[in-house]
Amino acid sequence: AQSVAQPEDQVNVAEGNPLTVKCTYSVSGNPYLFWYVQYPNRGLQFLLKYITGDNLVKGSYGFEAEFNKSQTSFHLKKPSALVSDSALYYCAVSPKSGGSYIPTFGRGTSLIVHP
Amino acid sequence: KAGVTQTPRYLIKTRGQQVTLSCSPISGHRSVSWYQQTPGQGLQFLFEYFSETQRNKGNFPGRFSGRQFSNSRSEMNVSTLELGDSALYLCASSSTPSGTGAVGNTIYFGEGSWLTVV
Numbered sequence: 001a002q003s004v005a006q007p008e009d010q011v012n013v014a015e016g017n018p019l020t021v022k023c024t025y026s027v028s029g030n031p032y033l034f035w036y037v038q039y040p041n042r043g044l045q046f047l048l049k050y051i052t053g054d055n056l057v058k059g060s061y062g063f064e065a066e067f068n069k070s071q072t073s074f075h076l077k078k079p080s081a082l083v084s085d086s087a088l089y090y091c092a093v094s095p096k097s098g099g100s101y102i103p104t105f106g107r108g109t110s111l112i113v114h115p
Numbered sequence: 116k117a118g119v120t121q122t123p124r125y126l127i128k129t130r131g132q133q134v135t136l137s138c139s140p141i142s143g144h145r146s147v148s149w150y151q152q153t154p155g156q157g158l159q160f161l162f163e164y165f166s167e168t169q170r171n172k173g174n175f176p177g178r179f180s181g182r183q184f185s186n187s188r189s190e191m192n193v194s195t196l197e198l199g200d201s202a203l204y205l206c207a208s209s210s211t212p213s214g215t216g217a218v219g220n221t222i223y224f225g226e227g228s229w230l231t232v233v
Binding site (some may be wrong): 024034036042043044045046049090102103106107108 | 119121148157158160163171173205207213221223224225226227
């Protein structure tokens with residue numbers, strides 16, 4: 001069975017500093033990996049995804065994520081955090097083949113960017 | 116183009132009642148999936164429909180059901196509501212159904228329906 005771990009419930013960073021939100025996964029075979037963001041009282045918004053190819057994926061709002069197969073990780077990064085980036089971030093994984101695609105989501109990480 | 120639309124956005128029900136939530140997917144999307152989001156359990160998959168057929172079902176009791184219409188709109192129903200059913204119910208749509216992972220199927224979420232059971 002596939003699983004996603006977001007080891008930090010909360011990440012605090014000062015505005016202007018780089019940020020990293022961690023995600024590790026477990027899946028049979030090669031994965032598709034996704035990041036979503038959820039602002040208060042809103043649904044989830046798609047940020048970026050890894051399908052194949054370049055391990056560094058660039059997404060919306062200046063975010064990027066690096067796929068590391070050996071470490072089974074897909075950490076979300078941004079060079080310079082904004083206060084408006086404060087939100088809940090979800091990592092999700094699904095297998096590339098075999099059985100149901102249904103993505104598995106992590107528990108989420110609350111990102112707080114301080115002015 | 117319009118995103119995923121969910122109605123109602125907020126509702127309060129009493130234990131034992133039933134509720135029906137509606138979801139209109141992005142135009143052209145034929146796959147609709149439903150998730151329950153709670154502080155304790157996070158995001159949990161309920162079920163997925165494609166072309167009016169349920170393709171996948173999560174680990175929820177039979178009180179939770181859904182359906183999809185020919186225009187791809189979907190409804191989910193929860194009968195005999197319990198306090199623990201209080202949650203944000205999210206609908207998501209995609210252009211291709213699950214199992215076609217070759218394109219790394221991206222799902223797009225609606226704003227959700229907040230259900231409070233009292």
